[in-house]
Amino acid sequence: MGVSDEIFLRIGVKSGGCSGNSYDAVLDDNMQEVDDVYYTEDKLRIVSDKVSSIYLDGLTIDFSDDLIEPGFRLTNANAQGSCGCGSSFSTGDEPNVETSFSV
Numbered sequence: 001m002g003v004s005d006e007i008f009l010r011i012g013v014k015s016g017g018c019s020g021n022s023y024d025a026v027l028d029d030n031m032q033e034v035d036d037v038y039y040t041e042d043k044l045r046i047v048s049d050k051v052s053s054i055y056l057d058g059l060t061i062d063f064s065d066d067l068i069e070p071g072f073r074l075t076n077a078n079a080q081g082s083c084g085c086g087s088s089f090s091t092g093d094e095p096n097v098e099t100s101f102s103v
Contacts, residue, residue: 008045010076014051017088019081021055023074
């Protein structure tokens, strides 16, 4: 399965969920003026808008193919709490404005 060189992973934060914030991750090919590329390796690019990136500072993305819970796992250093199912998070203090991702 080929993927266009224009496709990138967009990760954002939107208001919602039990704890106040939810992750939003989609494949996209349309860079916006408010977007920055935060990680690139070979053909992989991770993009976020500048507002979401404040909440994603220090985010670690991992992939697991285990039988119980396969998929991407997001670990956010800014998360002060999360709901029982883990699909939303809250931040206690104002997040750091310098951003970095690790994969």
